[in-house]
Ligand SMILES: CC(C)[C@H](C(=O)O)[C@@H](O)C(=O)O
């Protein structure tokens with residue numbers, strides 16, 4: 165198979181700019197590796213609310229369901245953040261999309277680049293050689309449990325719910341990934357307080373019996389938030405629930421020196437979505453300064469997923485070539501820097 | 516008033532060792548500042564479970580309720596952590612105590628010590644001058660909402676609930692503290708996803724009207740977990756809910772170089788409890804290597820609370836004197852170090 169249907173959802177803020185670079189890359193890949201990508205564009209987020217009133221229009225969902233992969237930009241707009249009473253919010257579009265496509269596992273690889281190591285707020289000796297893969301459960305927990313605000317506005321609640329079935333598939337994925345790596349899996353939870361965390365611990369304990377070569381250990385989320393900074397090399401594969409994963413993986417992004425470098429894949433039984441881990445960065449919108457690398461490396465994860473391994477490898481090499489040659493955006497080098505589209509073209513040219 | 520009833524709960528792991536040093540300090544303070552402390556000891560945590568079956572015996576609760584202040588050591592034991600099916604857990608003792616005493620605000624001051632700045636995993640220029648005060652809501656949210664595990668063990672849930680009344684008192688405390696400092700308050704939440712977070716945002720927006728001199732801003736918890744490491748000097752006073760506060764404040768402890776230095780106060784209408792932010796550190800139990808400073812600085816916060824300001828100031832000076840003279844435990848200097856009790860005595864002698 166060398167024909168792929170890609171749903172493209174640029175979204176809000178800097179989303180469209182970085183997605184442009186990813187498309188540029190895919191056009192070059194198509195030529196170099198003799199394959200064809202068909203792009204279907206869809207609206208999502210604040211952009212979709214402004215145009216249709218709906219953060220995830222039916223048409224967008226349809227395009228995504230029929231795709232071989234979804235390429236996602238970014239979501240979120242300060243207009244909604246500062247209004248606690250807005251009924252419709254951009255983020256609902258992304259959350260609904262994750263749920264409808266059953267994207268239960270969000271995978272975030274973290275590593276350091278030799279030439280960028282001094283950009284990190286952490287000391288070189290702390291982070292050099294750190295290499296972590298985070299598995300965050302993405303379609304359950306407090307994000308998707310019942311929510312309620314009483315009409316008088318006196319109280320509100322959010323329910324965090326997990327069943328064994330929500331945990332088992334992602335746990336297997338994480339164990340299998342650990343087998344391919346240093347064979348160490350850390351489950352992050354708050355089992356000294358939460359019933360759901362104890363269910364995670366118990367379920368993972370059982371699954372661990374099927375992976376006797378993997379060492380499973382447990383860490384409370386408060387301690388993990390500390391250990392990730394004190395000693396990131398302690399970690400190999402991390403497995404955690406939705407809310408803790410949101411916090412821990414953004415925190416862990418500081419290890420690599422820039423959140424502008426970090427890709428993610430969200431995968432389910434049938435569909436998969438690829439997006440940078442950074443947000444919509446509204447202050448930078450339209451300025452041509454956004455770092456396209458996180459989105460471009462998300463394309464590399466997409467190529468892995470489509471079994472275009474040679475293309476994925478070549479793309480990663482080209483990104484490293486750009487970074488090692490300091491052909492980067494302003495977030496990585498304030499003295500000598502290039503625009504979003506210059507960096508995208510430089511990477512494309514190297515492929 | 517110069518007579519104070521202090522409830523002393525050493526708890527688990529290194530708790531008893533560090534509490535011994537705090538008592539040593541209080542004995543010296545009593546003499547130097549002409550006051551009297553009466554100590555009532557109580558069982559709590561794993562220690563209490565082993566001896567009475569109950570992590571918070573009635574007698575302990577009674578001592579605490581009748582006290583002017585509670586001095587708390589540490590809680591937690593690996594025997595329970597590794598058993599997801601244990602019905603009775605040490606942490607329940609502390610949680611119940613917080614609830615019964617109505618200790619709604621957990622206050623954690625964070626600062627850096629000039630002589631220890633190079634101990635931090637973060638670079639000097641990132642942390643030098645950072646000074647943050649965290650207010651964590653302590654008796655509501657997902658810690659205390661309804662919890663359920665179905666008897667078959669197929670699913671579980673935890674409810675995060677907040678009412679305006681839970682938020683208002685701690686919000687006022689945080690605004691008032693900000694007024695005394697740099698007049699900047701950051702509310703950390705996940706208002707783009709959670710109803711409870713939107714209630715926090717709305718309630719704080721209203722209260723902000725009473726503090727026009729304080730600048731209130733909002734930050735999503737995932738972004739905050741990143742910004743705390745990228746730019747800790749951005750923060751002055753932080754206000755947040757229970758679970759986020761647990762994670763964020765442990766994470767923020769890396770700024771100062773050692774979690775062994777950080778005290779906390781948990782205050783309510785009638786009672787107050789003082790404890791180090793570190794855990795029971797079971798691996799170090801009985802070895803005389805634990806750092807007593809966090810517990811001793813918790814005593815300083817207790818002296819503030821009892822309006823013994825001169826004593827509190829003198830105690831803080833004595834701690835700084837010990838640190839500047841490198842009279843510290845092994846966690847702060849692996850080349851030349853002193854035992855838990857040597858450090859306690861050195862500080863006591865300086866008072
Ligand atoms: C935009 C927001 C709803 C989302 C989340 O919290 O999952 C984002 O922070 C992420 O991590 O992808």
Ligand SMILES: CC(C)[C@H](C(=O)O)[C@@H](O)C(=O)O
Nearest residue numbers: 356357386590591606609761
């Ligand atoms: C021991 C545990 C229940 C407790 C908490 O989560 O509140 C601790 O981590 C703390 O922060 O005081």
